[in-house]
Amino acid sequence: MAFERKYPGKKLVLKKSCRETLDGIDMIILRGDDLVRSRDIPSDILLDQSFRMKSLSILVTVTANSFKDEFRRREILSNQYTSDVVGETRVGFGAVTVDVKSEVGCLVIPRKLKVHRKSISSVVQSRIFQFGTHTTRFVSVDVTTAFKRLQKGECGLVYAGQDDLKRVIEGSRKIDLAFMVLPVWTSKKQIENESSRKTRMKVKTQQSESDRIARLKSKLKEEKIRRKRESAALSNRQKEYRRIHGAKVSSLVANIEKQLIGIRNSIKSSLDEKLSFRETVKGHELWGRFPRWYAKKIQGGWDFDSMVSVPKDYGFVLWKNRQVESIVSETRVLMKNRSVGAYSDDCWYVGYLNDTEFSVLREPFVAKCSETAKLKDWKINNRFETRWDLGVK
Numbered sequence: 001m002a003f004e005r006k007y008p009g010k011k012l013v014l015k016k017s018c019r020e021t022l023d024g025i026d027m028i029i030l031r032g033d034d035l036v037r038s039r040d041i042p043s044d045i046l047l048d049q050s051f052r053m054k055s056l057s058i059l060v061t062v063t064a065n066s067f068k069d070e071f072r073r074r075e076i077l078s079n080q081y082t083s084d085v086v087g088e089t090r091v092g093f094g095a096v097t098v099d100v101k102s103e104v105g106c107l108v109i110p111r112k113l114k115v116h117r118k119s120i121s122s123v124v125q126s127r128i129f130q131f132g133t134h135t136t137r138f139v140s141v142d143v144t145t146a147f148k149r150l151q152k153g154e155c156g157l158v159y160a161g162q163d164d165l166k167r168v169i170e171g172s173r174k175i176d177l178a179f180m181v182l183p184v185w186t187s188k189k190q191i192e193n194e195s196s197r198k199t200r201m202k203v204k205t206q207q208s209e210s211d212r213i214a215r216l217k218s219k220l221k222e223e224k225i226r227r228k229r230e231s232a233a234l235s236n237r238q239k240e241y242r243r244i245h246g247a248k249v250s251s252l253v254a255n256i257e258k259q260l261i262g263i264r265n266s267i268k269s270s271l272d273e274k275l276s277f278r279e280t281v282k283g284h285e286l287w288g289r290f291p292r293w294y295a296k297k298i299q300g301g302w303d304f305d306s307m308v309s310v311p312k313d314y315g316f317v318l319w320k321n322r323q324v325e326s327i328v329s330e331t332r333v334l335m336k337n338r339s340v341g342a343y344s345d346d347c348w349y350v351g352y353l354n355d356t357e358f359s360v361l362r363e364p365f366v367a368k369c370s371e372t373a374k375l376k377d378w379k380i381n382n383r384f385e386t387r388w389d390l391g392v393k
Contacts, residue, residue, distance in 0.1 A: 092186050
């Protein structure tokens with residue numbers, strides 16, 4: 001006998017090489033006399049040790065007589081079902097099979113295949129027991145086509161209702177085709193019950209889905225109301241911030257613009273005096289890239305047109321355990337170039353910590369308005385807490 005270990009998609013057969021070990025063997029199936037006579041299985045000593053160590057155990061024992069009895073029982077049922085179908089005394093669904101190797105089954109039933117799934121599965125298992133042949137694929141055809149395919153061995157079984165099965169049986173008898181009505185039967189009532197069960201499940205599923213959607217809509221509605229209230233609260237708080245700090249913020253922004261204008265005038269004056277680029281921007285290091293950018297624009301033939309500054313944010317930071325106010329302005333510098341006939345509109349974020357206690361401007365910040373990430377990092381690094389911009393438009 002062979003020892004078989006099953007793997008996904010394949011079967012490994014181990015023979016004489018496994019006589020001295022049971023490693024890698026999941027199941028042994030053999031006849032009783034093979035246990036004594038066969039040389040293709042592990043020795044009786046090894047089997048005895050495995051039983052004692054409980055690494056091997058008997059799952060089921062089937063006697064030859066019980067196996068024969070089961071065949072007789074199925075044969076009796078098959079004959080009874082054949083007689084009942086031909087005599088039109090049995091109502092429901094069953095199958096006619098022939099002993100061929102085809103793994104295709106012909107279905108002669110309405111399109112509601114799902115309600116027949118359990119019945120078809122029982123038919124497949126019965127055919128395996130009878131002939132050892134699996135039925136892995138199915139085709140839906142009419143009874144005439146099913147009978148022709150059964151004759152040619154293209155279909156290993158025909159699953160159908162009693163009227164169509166009668167036609168297949170009578171047709172097989174006329175041409176002496178060896179056939180068998182499988183000893184499994186599903187009544188029409190069972191099919192109706194299965195159909196009702198699936199309908200109830202479908203309705204229940206639809207109701208559950210409907211309830212889920214209703215709950216989701218309710219939750220979304222609640223969330224919308226919550227966000228609306230939260231937005232209103234933020235809006236009120238932002239309005240209050242701007243009412244309290246509005247005058248101070250306007251003053252700080254105006255001061256930033258005043259200093260930028262001072263830088264602009266200084267740079268223009270230096271360039272008019274034919275000073276070098278380095279000399280032109282010297283002394284303006286507090287303002288980062290802005291002085292160098294402005295000097296290059298002037299050297300490129302651009303003339304100043306106007307400057308517009310608005311508050312970007314205002315708040316407080318913790319600097320050496322002291323609360324210090326902080327301001328950031330959004331300043332647009334408008335320029336024009338007569339030579340190329342064009343205008344430019346550049347936006348800058350300019351900010352710092354306004355340490356009034358020591359009359360010092362600390363941690364200056366200058367960046368293009370497109371560099372929002374830099375502004376965010378500057379706020380985080382200085383532990384900035386806004387008293388102006390809560391994100392409400």
